[in-house]
Amino acid sequence: MPITYTSSEQVEVYRFSIPVTVIVPVTALFLQAWLPRQFPFFSMFDLPLLVTIFFAVSRRNPISGLLTGAAIGLFQDALTGLPIGVNGVAKTFVGYLASSLGVRLDVENAGARLLVTLVFYVIHEIVYFMVARGMIALSLQWSWKHELGSALANALVGVLLFFALDRFKQRT
């Protein structure tokens, strides 16, 4: 059973040191900006989103999750040519949902992480699409095939990334 329902007392809450809290998102933002220049296909991945989900699910604190999502999203927007806030809104929402889910569900194993990341990626894209279309009139085209393919690719990378980042967790 990949996802188990647990009470908030049963799930473990983790925290991270300040250097990890700063360096991991900045590294994700840096790689997101640098790697597509070397490997154009890499722009389909969203490392900042994966980091947002990881921190939100691990901390299991909705306010912390949404603030992490907002900060990462806003900085990601700052690197693009778009108005600042599109990624911010989407990642705030995902950060909140992921941490709320983390409170109720144990998502420590690979299967659960794959599924959770896949679902949150799609949610993120839907919110992003709505904000981009509705607020800044960006002419985006929605393709389920493309989005689900990207979601799966991100989920696979997410599973690997989460295991790599697990070593930075500190028990409260």
Place this chain on the structure above:
Amino acid sequence: MESVLGRYKNLIVLVGVLFAQVLGLAVQVKRTTDTESSRLIRIWAVSAVTPFEKTLNWIEHGTGNLWHNYFYLRGVRQENRDLKAQIEQLKLEQVRLNEDAQQARRLQALFNFKEQYVSKTIAAQVIGSGGSEQSRVVYIDKGESDGIRQDMAVITVQGIVGKVLKVFRSSAQVLLIDDQSSGVGAILEKSRLQGIVRGTPAGEVVLEKIMSDEGVQPGEEVRTSGGDRIFPKGLPIGVVMRVNNSPDLFLSIRVRPSANLHKLEEVLVVTQVVDKEPSPGENTSVRAADILARRLPSVPDKPAEDPNKPKATQGAVSAPATGTASTTLAKPAQTTKPPQEANSVKTGAATAASGTVPKTGSPSAPKAITQPKASSAQPAATDSAAAKPKPVKPAPDQSQTAPPQDQPQ
């Protein structure tokens, strides 16, 4: 009340944060220009990321250079031979193109056309990207301190790349032409149809605003029209790949960019463009007849203008040996010969005459001197007159050679 706030604390914070961001977005969209507040976060983000990008870029280029310039030199000799052969071919082609360019300059001067010259560029390296499929931007390692300003054109040898969108102290953000918010004034090279090149959400480049009843063929080259006041006219944008009829009035034309936008390494930022009216005397070869007219002491200067002299004689006398812009341009306008024909005649004459330049003692030289084609553009008029005799007009009328700006356009 406190219990309600405590119970819905998470939701209230969520709504508050979302509301703040939506408000911020609305403000940015309304102002359309970048605000100081949004600039601050951009500066922070760029300042945090670009040093790493620059360092990695430096390491990558250093390693690449070391490998390619010192170790991996296989086939360099053969390549060198091939390049030398190519240079010879290009030199021959350059001679022909020079002639064409001179013709074009004369025509432009004739019609008072102003031409834009890329007079100053700054080379920059691409160090990063925006990292988003929705926003196609790259970062270059030159910024405000290097003289980069907003809306400067960014090009490569192959073609245009984009324009500077935002400038930071030591880096700048470049909006690529395949971004959906970009727009470049374009012209099709053969059909001379003008449109706008835009990016699509999928990252393709399309040419818009070409009416569906126009004939556009795949393979035709697309160049900048200069209409956007960012890119100088004539720079390559790309090649027409596919032409489809769309439901509206316009064609759907897919363009393959000349520059490889996915593998950009070095780019040139156009920092200065000069609007210049070309002068036909500039960069043009001096005709043999003119040189001989100056060098040979046996050739006396023509007497001053005599208003009573007939037209043909006057034309030969009044024109100075070197030919100024006014005299050069005045003549073709007085003839009924089309400019193209006039120039083709002139080019032929110039080419033939230039061959006689070193041989000052050749039999053809005196003949050249006595020809009334003293200025660079006068042969057209004279040839025209020879081919189709005209009634001789009084000299004063002829001497009032209209300056170029008086020519019909």
